[in-house]
Amino acid sequence: MEHNREVEIDGNSNPIQISRLALDIGGSLIKLVYFSRNSGDDEDPPKDKVGVSSGVNGRLHFAMFETAKINDCLQFISANKLLLGGGFQHQENCTNGMSFIKAVNQEAFTYLNGSKEFVQINHNDLYPYLLVNIGSGVSMIKVDGDGKFERVSGTSVGGGTFWGLGKLLTKCQSFDELLELSHRGDNKAIDTLVGDIYGGMDYSKIGLSSTTIASSFGKATSHCKELEDYKPEDISWSLLRMISNNIGQISYLNALRFGLKRIFFGGFFIRSHSYTMDTIAVAVHFWSKGEAKAMFLRHEGFLGALGAFMSYERHSLDDLVVNQMMPLPVNASLGTDTNYDPLNGDINGTESIQCSVYRA
Numbered sequence: 526m527e528h529n530r531e532v533e534i535d536g537n538s539n540p541i542q543i544s545r546l547a548l549d550i551g552g553s554l555i556k557l558v559y560f561s562r563n564s565g566d567d568e569d570p571p572k573d574k575v576g577v578s579s580g581v582n583g584r585l586h587f588a589m590f591e592t593a594k595i596n597d598c599l600q601f602i603s604a605n606k607l608l609l610g611g612g613f614q615h616q617e618n619c620t621n622g623m624s625f626i627k628a629v630n631q632e633a634f635t636y637l638n639g640s641k642e643f644v645q646i647n648h649n650d651l652y653p654y655l656l657v658n659i660g661s662g663v664s665m666i667k668v669d670g671d672g673k674f675e676r677v678s679g680t681s682v683g684g685g686t687f688w689g690l691g692k693l694l695t696k697c698q699s700f701d702e703l704l705e706l707s708h709r710g711d712n713k714a715i716d717t718l719v720g721d722i723y724g725g726m727d728y729s730k731i732g733l734s735s736t737t738i739a740s741s742f743g744k745a746t747s748h749c750k751e752l753e754d755y756k757p758e759d760i761s762w763s764l765l766r767m768i769s770n771n772i773g774q775i776s777y778l779n780a781l782r783f784g785l786k787r788i789f790f791g792g793f794f795i796r797s798h799s800y801t802m803d804t805i806a807v808a809v810h811f812w813s814k815g816e817a818k819a820m821f822l823r824h825e826g827f828l829g830a831l832g833a834f835m836s837y838e839r840h841s842l843d844d845l846v847v848n849q850m851m852p853l854p855v856n857a858s859l860g861t862d863t864n865y866d867p868l869n870g871d872i873n874g875t876e877s878i879q880c881s882v883y884r885a
């Protein structure tokens with residue numbers, strides 16, 4: 526079922542036609558992806574002599590809401606006249622969403638020593654890979670080809686654990702606040718390091734440096750300290766490292782199990798956060814001795830919604846072409862922020878990119 530509505534949301538009172546909307550309702554967050562075609566562009570574009578359509582030009586929009594505040598989402602859909610139709614979330618959609626990386630440039634990247642390096646995906650050399658979706662919990666999916674996948678593992682220690690434990694331990698009121706705290710944290714105050722056990726020295730015999738975490742939260746066992754004696758920023762940083770490290774390690778073990786060299790990490794837990802990506806990338810590099818690579822995605826949190834979007838009955842997986850990978854924030858405050866860097870910024874649910882949709 527398709528819905529086309531005239532709606533004015535472009536700030537210039539130009540009508541924007543919303544052609545299709547996909548929704549992924551997760552344990553923590555609702556993700557929305559919708560396409561608005563340029564005013565004047567025909568929903569049924571002409572075909573050439575051999576039947577190839579010229580495509581519909583428009584923008585692909587991304588939006589995110591907390592699942593607990595589903596009414597805000599419904600209000601957004603209603604206010605913007607985005608009528609719900611067709612999108613629904615299930616495991617398959619996560620892997621369908623991965624075909625987005627084939628449609629766009631500068632979507633997948635590696636993260637090492639604090640810098641992103643975008644990787645041009647070679648379609649003939651994409652499979653097999655491990656997809657690790659870090660949402661409320663974590664799912665690990667071995668992907669062997671288009672539509673060929675198997676859930677091989679998972680762990681309940683995921684994004685919900687970080688946010689849930691972090692909220693209890695730091696009294697933070699939002700996920701963003703908790704993440705922000707971690708920037709100022711020092712895990713030495715809470716984690717027991719190898720050096721704490723071995724008199725400040727590396728344990729070179731077994732290849733562990735003095736700064737390696739020997740026991741996450743190990744110092745919190747101290748009898749003379751209570752929760753109030755620890756800084757919330759140190760707790761946040763230790764928690765983030767513990768969870769990211771653990772996911773990195775389990776991911777590597779699963780990659781090893783199936784001989785996979787490439788691991789893509791998705792899910793809204795990552796939020797393009799430098800410490801999170803760095804910890805995961807270092808864990809994969811460390812455990813695989815450099816054999817396996819951690820890859821991240823610019824639209825990491827939207828794989829399920831993109832999968833639903835790309836599963837539309839009348840649109841095959843290959844019919845989305847992002848012809849200009851220049852994201853423009855739809856959010857007015859971001860739009861006027863001259864420091865906003867679309868390739869490095871966190872897509873916090875408000876972004877749109879130029880694209881064309883082709884009929885299969």
Ligand SMILES: Nc1ncnc2c1ncn2[C@@H]1O[C@H](COP(=O)(O)OP(=O)(O)O)[C@@H](O)[C@H]1O
Nearest residue numbers: 551552553554660661684685688700792793794
């Ligand atoms: N604004 C936010 N509010 C709550 N959680 C957030 C937010 N931004 C990122 N997260 C993280 O993202 C996780 C949810 O990721 P997501 O991929 O949307 O999974 P789900 O489909 O289970 O909702 C949360 O558990 C939390 O760690």
Ligand SMILES: CC(C)(COP(=O)(O)O)[C@@H](O)C(=O)NCCC(=O)O
Nearest residue numbers: 551552660661662663664679680681
């Ligand atoms: C149940 C889920 C697939 C739901 O996905 P989510 O909403 O967390 O993105 C996921 O939370 C999960 O795989 N949890 C780990 C379960 C386990 O293997 O132990």
